Amino acid sequence: MFMKFTVRTTQHFLNVIKHSFSVQAEQPILVNGNKISKDVLSKVKDRILSIRERVNIREPKLAIILVGNAADSISYVSVKQRACKRVGVQSELIHLPETATQKEVIQIVEDLNKREDVDSILTQLPFPAQISKTIVINQIEPSKDVDGLQRCFLTKQLIWDDHNNRALPCTPQSCLHILDTHQIDVKGKQVVMLGKGLLVGSPLGAILLGRGAIVSMCDKKSDLSIALKDADILVSATGVRKLVKGEQLKKGVIVIDVGCSRPLPHEDQSSIVGDVELESVILKASLITPVPGGVGPVTVSMLIQNVVNQWERNNSALIQQAQLEATDETNKQKQEKAQKNQQLNYDLKQIDQIKENTCEEDLGDQQQEKLNKIIQNSKKNILIQ
Template sequence: MSDAKIIDGKAFAANIREKVAAGVEKLKSENGITPGLAVVLVGEDPASQVYVRNKGKQTVEAGMESFEFKMSEDTTQDALLAKVEELNNDPKVNGILVQLPLPKHIDEEAVLSAINPDKDVDGFHVINVGRLNTGMAGGLVPCTPLGCILMLRDHFGGDLSGKKAVVVGRSNIVGKPMFNLLLQESCTVTVAHSRTADLPAEVGAADIVVAAVGRPEMVKGEWMKEGAVVIDVGINRIEKPEGGTRLVGDVDFASAVEKASAITPVPGGVGPMTIACLLVNTLTAACQQNGLEAPKM
């Protein structure tokens, strides 16, 4: 049996939401400001509907204003852009999130680029990407990598400097921002991907392994060095031999738990942190828009 610490993302996210709620309360009492998050949902995607409902619920629980806008599947791109512009100009709205995926006839990039970068709580706008890439203050960071870095800071007592980290996956949503966040923590970072010549060797050299490649159980425990800390971002649904399906990560948990000193499970690891960090970003945006310092998480 392994001695690996299982990092409880659900409990960690609950703690972050409590800190956000305390920050919101302080902002209200000292400055009379209530942060507002606007979520725009286009179409009837069932997974998106559940996600948006959860976002709305947690936003209200944190003491924020929640604004939801549901638009039909056949909404034109112009109508969606007009809605984004309206929210850009609404002082009650500090954060704007357009739920992805969008219907095929709408250009996602055009819509994301139309959001005011200071209200872009997903952190996908090219200006926020540039701020993160250059270490400039005031940027909003994508929620999933932000959740990962908060977990890592907590595990290492706030000091990651000098650690060797490997990020498996190079997406704009997780892999690339994760690289920049780890670099800001003074880690030595390698980004590995499907064309990496010897992936087991890269993983084996790392103190921190972040798997975000979108392939079920691809990263094996036997590749890892003893005592590595493993953050598994993947969420994949696979068939069970006896029928039905189950959720697994991008890491082969059964073998990794034997080598790791700490590991996030799937489900219940990184997943719950995403909405918690959306609330962090909304509070940060509200503070920055009013010339106030955002609370540290």
Template sequence: MDGKATAAAVRGEVAAEVARLVDAHGETARPGLAVVIVGERKDSQTYVRAKRRACEEVGISSFGFELPEETTQEALQDVVRELNARQDVHGILVQLPLPEHIDDEKVLDGIEIGKDVDGFHPLNIGRLCMSGRTPPLFVPCTPKGCVELMDRYGVDVEGKNVVVIGRSNIVGLPLAMLLLHRNATVTICHSRTRDTSAKVKEADIVVAACGIPKFVDKSWLKKDAVVVDVGINAVDDPSKKRGYRLVGDVDYEGAAEVASFITPVPGGVGPMTIAMLLTNTVEACKRHLPAK
């Protein structure tokens, strides 16, 4: 499953929708995303640049806020409060992880739920965990991207046995809930799970999101399983100019021999995560438009 090509298609759709909104309502209807980063982590800076570049590509206004490492809890929460009040900001993203002295839960709780385009506000997560009730305004971007990618490749999860490896609040848990809502039978494996490989062997669909390079081996997979690899890990590789290469949580070369569909790393789930951030931002903007 080519996440890079699929994400490009999604970005094209988003760009068309942004143009339609601006044409119909004027510049005040141009979606705006504020991206806040604290500190100078190289990986976080790379992710932020990619997100802002994607915004510019589709016509979404992006506002960058780069705060020093020593920024206090209160100062960061003040920035969030100011962004909540801005009419030209429809989505707010605080890049994680934050420095250790900052309580990220308090920061994320302070984002207005209608601007929580990352889908991490407890009300959005809580709604995701309830059936037959008001759905969340936003779903976390990586789980949403996994499901969207499978949808576009015609992978039907209803009635399927799905194993999700990893239970993080960002990927594993929300993805499991999304799949349950689509009538999949979901098993979550984690660091205390006994005999993970035996559970994976029973799965029609495997989602690896544990952060361990090549954790899932070819021998774990049944023939024609669908494999979604969320992991992105840097491993030493002297043959590369930068001294390392990126691999997923699945041994791609081996797994590709038995899987019916598999996502590569890089170029799989990563681009879809950013594409879903764009779609969430457009949806946030549309909710702020006056009703006709």
């Protein structure tokens, strides 16, 4: 038996074939880090304005310590200061020469710890070789450690609760916010954390464990063909350009690329690349963060959010007092309104009683005067309402 192909049936089969190809070629979600960052900063700005409208307090303030003149560090500091200005956070830059000693940097940190007008302290990394980032960071007052990098916080807990009052490291916080924004639940997922560094890998791995993920920690020396093949989520923070290839990953993997590498001499010098080879990984991923424009902008917004959180905690007594006063004022106004309503009801009842018991032409002068007075007072109360 032969099927008769008409124009209609032919078009139907073409549509089926076209649909099957479109499903196979479904595009992954390309994370728009700039938009996410803009949304976070907008909410932070509104929060600052809301608090300062109710409480007479200064603006939040971030102090940044920069040692040396590395072009990347200067650029990053500039981006952070612009973001501060955009939302109403003051920033103060302490720029030291490349030859600054560790003792000099520690002294600046100690001075900033004592200043009541500084809510947060940020050390722009990397430091020159003569300065230990661990020693300097551990000198920061915990309540002012805006980047959450103090070693004591990392070593006290194998599983890090990311819902406490300590600032989370900004880059791990950025990765978490991207996952949360796209409603990705990590519980029970196979997560490969590629890179074990202090700034990203170690804290983020601990936080993901706390959220119920099954976390495998590895580095650039690991056998990636084995380490990556079952990953539901890959977070890569090695700084090795295009280390991860598409053929190493399974279909549908979620990829958070934290890496950032400058172009090689023969490449376009205006572009930077991440840890993953975007052109091959994008064929496997269901969601991927591009470089640039992915994790980076969100990290800056997390930094500013941390500053405002610390500012709010530092001024919690004043903010709570203002809230109590506002509540008292609201209750007072409600009480006064209730009293006025009670008086109004009483006056209206008196008017009705006089009208019921006395004809208007029979009213004496005193009764008429009393009635007029009650009506006048009632009118005032009505106007007040």
